[in-house]
Amino acid sequence: MIKVCNAIDLAEKLLESLKEVDSAAFPEHLRTCNSIYEKYAGNPDMFVLLYDDARLIGYMCNFPISKTLGDKMISGEDLSDTDMVDGKIDEYLPNNTYSLYLSTAAILPQYQGQGLANLLMGGFYEKILELQTRNVFFDRIIAAAATDGGKKICAKMGMQKTRELPGGYDLYTIIGREQIYDIAEKFINRVR
Secondary structure: OEEEEEEOOOOHHHHHHHHHHHHHHOOHHHOOHHHHHHHHHHOOOOEEEEEEOOEEEEEEEEEEEOHHHHHHHHHOOOOOHHHOOOOOEOOOOOOEEEEEEEEEEEEOHHHOOOOHHHHHHHHHHHHHHHHHHOOEEEEEEEEEEOOHHHHHHHHHOOOEEEEEOHHHOEEEEEEOHHHHHHHHHHHHHHHO
């Protein structure tokens, strides 16, 4: 049975499963799991997970970043996943508004093409709406997509391509608090 959930407790077993998905879904130069522990220390509520029974088959990694880093990313000054440590990743606190960086979306190859990315995206938007009930808000979502699949996911999530980046990456954004929550509600209603 396929299910989606959020992960707050990154146990060793889960990290190994994330690495397995990462290795199967991406060429080595695009893998992100090696820096997960550093990011996780900044904010443990950063994963939407996709399971087939007890087996992890996909995940989406996202985390709040400082407004300053978000500005730098949009302007092209800073865009490296590996640089997002040491205070650049925020912890969710009530009555605050954040920029949200969508770092990675991956599904094991044998599960791709089955519409399961919709479940991950729906879980991502449900998380945003759930955080809103705790007075945690977002005024922009930023993603840098490297693969054709990642670019399709960003577009399907309602993100706009902002510009092309070096190395074949494209920068995608949703800017505006009302727009984010409107897109989230519409997306969830569409995939239900």
